[in-house]
Amino acid sequence: MKNTLRSTPSVGAHGGRCIACPSAVSAAAVCALVALALLWGSAACGAENFPRPDFTRGETFPEQINPFPRAAWLTYVDLAALVVTLALATLFSLKLRSRAHLFALALFAVAYFGFYRHGCVCAIGAIQNVAYALGANGYKLPLVVGLFFALPLLFALFFGRTFCAGVCPLGALQEIIVLRPVRVPAWLDAMLSQIPFIFGGVAVLYAAVGSTFLICRYDPFIEFFRFGGTLPLLLFGAGLLVLGIFVGRPYCRYVCPLSALLRLAAPLAQWRPRITTGECVNCHLCAQACPYGAIRPPTAPERGFNRRAGRRSLALQLLLLPLFMALGGGLLRLSSFSLAQLDPRVRLAEEVWMQEQGIIQEPTDALEAFGNLEQPNLAAYQRGAAVQKWFDTGSWFLGGWIGLIFGLKLVGMSLRRRRETYSIDVASCVHCGRCYNVCPLTREGAAGDEGPGPGPLPLGSGVGFDGG
Ligand code: SF4
Numbered sequence: 222m223k224n225t226l227r228s229t230p231s232v233g234a235h236g237g238r239c240i241a242c243p244s245a246v247s248a249a250a251v252c253a254l255v256a257l258a259l260l261w262g263s264a265a266c267g268a269e270n271f272p273r274p275d276f277t278r279g280e281t282f283p284e285q286i287n288p289f290p291r292a293a294w295l296t297y298v299d300l301a302a303l304v305v306t307l308a309l310a311t312l313f314s315l316k317l318r319s320r321a322h323l324f325a326l327a328l329f330a331v332a333y334f335g336f337y338r339h340g341c342v343c344a345i346g347a348i349q350n351v352a353y354a355l356g357a358n359g360y361k362l363p364l365v366v367g368l369f370f371a372l373p374l375l376f377a378l379f380f381g382r383t384f385c386a387g388v389c390p391l392g393a394l395q396e397i398i399v400l401r402p403v404r405v406p407a408w409l410d411a412m413l414s415q416i417p418f419i420f421g422g423v424a425v426l427y428a429a430v431g432s433t434f435l436i437c438r439y440d441p442f443i444e445f446f447r448f449g450g451t452l453p454l455l456l457f458g459a460g461l462l463v464l465g466i467f468v469g470r471p472y473c474r475y476v477c478p479l480s481a482l483l484r485l486a487a488p489l490a491q492w493r494p495r496i497t498t499g500e501c502v503n504c505h506l507c508a509q510a511c512p513y514g515a516i517r518p519p520t521a522p523e524r525g526f527n528r529r530a531g532r533r534s535l536a537l538q539l540l541l542l543p544l545f546m547a548l549g550g551g552l553l554r555l556s557s558f559s560l561a562q563l564d565p566r567v568r569l570a571e572e573v574w575m576q577e578q579g580i581i582q583e584p585t586d587a588l589e590a591f592g593n594l595e596q597p598n599l600a601a602y603q604r605g606a607a608v609q610k611w612f613d614t615g616s617w618f619l620g621g622w623i624g625l626i627f628g629l630k631l632v633g634m635s636l637r638r639r640r641e642t643y644s645i646d647v648a649s650c651v652h653c654g655r656c657y658n659v660c661p662l663t664r665e666g667a668a669g670d671e672g673p674g675p676g677p678l679p680l681g682s683g684v685g686f687d688g689g
Pocket residue numbers: 345384385386389390391392393472473474477478479480
């Protein structure tokens with residue numbers, strides 16, 4: 222298919238305003254900003270809140286890969302940065318409709334939330350803090366973390382995914398490198414885009430039980446932001462970045478659990494991104510400009526469609542939803558023992574038992590640490606059994622959730638939406654701004670024929686858009 226940005230005509234041909242890449246942000250400026258971010262990050266890496274202890278026996282310090290603790294007032298600086306950048310992203314996307322401004326904001330997000338803050342605190346990871354606080358762990362959710370979770374969703378409810386436009390450092394990093402995007406086949410995109418819902422459900426279960434924070438553990442870009450980490454994760458991140466040159470934002474579209482929540486919230490937004498200011502002529506240019514497949518084509522008129530049969534099939538699929546949920550719950554309940562293996566308390570209980578049976582001769586680190594506590598083995602067994610019980614119950618919910626996702630996908634596939642023009646799917650749109658001014662009707666306006674021309678549109682204006 223030729224649906225690539227390269228094939229988008231008129232780049233820079235209308236008043237110097239570039240569509241596919243922001244010419245306003247020159248390559249030199251980009252390099253300077255990235256270099257500045259790297260220097261800034263390096264300096265931040267070297268900063269420590271407390272002096273290191275002066276060991277006398279020649280012990281070596283482990284490599285520091287997690288961010289250093291931050292003074293409480295500085296966390297409010299982060300919160301202020303989040304609020305300001307969310308407001309700016311909304312302004313740039315919906316009011317100014319400026320790709321160049323959004324791109325500059327994305328660079329700032331990579332520099333500040335990425336390299337300077339080392340990717341932490343992060344709205345995606347905050348999902349786990351919320352789940353952990355809701356579990357029976359006695360954890361009190363810090364206000365700032367709660368707001369990092371809630372604010373992007375709140376903005377999405379009103380304006381769509383402006384958080385993804387140029388605030389999230391992971392999305393921003395991927396946005397910068399989309400150079401030769403190719404279109405992912407619709408069926409593959411539809412299948413892969415279910416992964417964030419499933420990954421999110423699994424991550425919530427592990428966080429609620431207090432086992433591990435999976436999203437942070439397998440964050441592919443955090444290692445870059447922290448200038449260090451394990452080789453497999455670095456390779457995973459590098460692979461995603463290389464893939465991201467050709468497939469727009471692979472992490473956002475096919476992994477990020479927050480994207481699942483944002484996809485649910487965005488369709489409710491009253492103020493949304495819009496393409497054209499006049500009657501859509503179905504020229505296809507906006508769809509070509511979008512590397513994320515977020516612009517839906519008009520639907521072909523259906524002849525001989527039996528509405529009554531369609532309604533019957535929809536009713537049947539809705540009735541099957543509880544069955545899918547029960548089936549999913551039952552199947553996952555069968556795997557709850559395997560799911561619990563990732564929890565260190567369950568593994569410790571097993572190791573203690575194996576040691577007791579003489580199966581393990583050499584004590585592991587965990588066994589040694591447990592031995593130093595001088596607790597009876599029964600304590601390890603009880604802790605392990607309690608966690609396993611959590612997994613037994615949680616796996617029902619997780620399986621039910623996966624069954625629901627599957628069932629709803631089937632329902633969605635059988636629903637027929639009529640679209641007479643090209644329109645933005647607000648759930649998938651990350652407000653990158655590439656498509657805003659490709660519309661020939663909007664450009665005609667620039668030539669003084671009619672219409673307001675490219676650039677800012679009044680909020681709520683625009684024809685040829687239904688949020689699809
Ligand atoms: S989809 Fe996820 S990773 Fe991508 S920009 Fe949005 S929140 Fe960030």
